[in-house]
Amino acid sequence: MQIATPNAPPVLSPATLPHLIDALVEQGWYLGEGVLDAGVCAALHAELCDRAERDALAAAGIGRGNEHALRRDIRGDAIHWLDRESQAQRRYLAAMGELQHALNQALFLGLFEYEAHFAHYPPGAFYRKHLDSFRGRANRVISTVGYLNPDWPEDGGGEMLIFAPDDPEREVARVRPAAGNFACFLSETVPHEVLPTRLPRASIAGWFRRNASLGGLVDPAR
Ligand SMILES: O=C(O)CCC(=O)C(=O)O
């Protein structure tokens, strides 16, 4: 049971939950603008910038377990897995716990775990079009992205594009990585991409997982 800070507003406003669930069911993705608490975004942004300045981030790779590989031609961010170290992280994770509960109640998804990392994209970095999970390896079910950048200018770049599940060439939405914005989509079917950023770009990417360990095979967490 998460102990809430007295009088702290919820990080993800409860009023967004019904919209989020409807959008996931109808189109497979949800975008909310200004739905994350500004104070928590600012604290998380400061924490990530501090890590970036201290070189306390790891180059992000693709693939999990033994297949993990660094591919600068595919993604150029640097990451740090959330570890509950700060109050802001604990509040963000508590909000994702509430979201997990709401998704399980409404959609019977059996989500049992959430993993998330900070991501710092230096100028010029991007993440090519991809899916977050592959069919048949039922692990990541729902993806979330929370954006942390204050005052993102129109020409800042770094937008995330979402493509139609049934037509990966058709763009259906794009989100500016401005603080407060939040995206949520089906990990197995929704292609998405991060355009090259012009400014340092901060986000938290996270995934709700189902337990995918089968027949004694270990399912690597990351
Ligand atoms: O930061 C974003 O907008 C999305 C990142 C992403 O797609 C991922 O980390 O899998």
Ligand SMILES: [Fe+2]
């Ligand atoms: Fe992704």
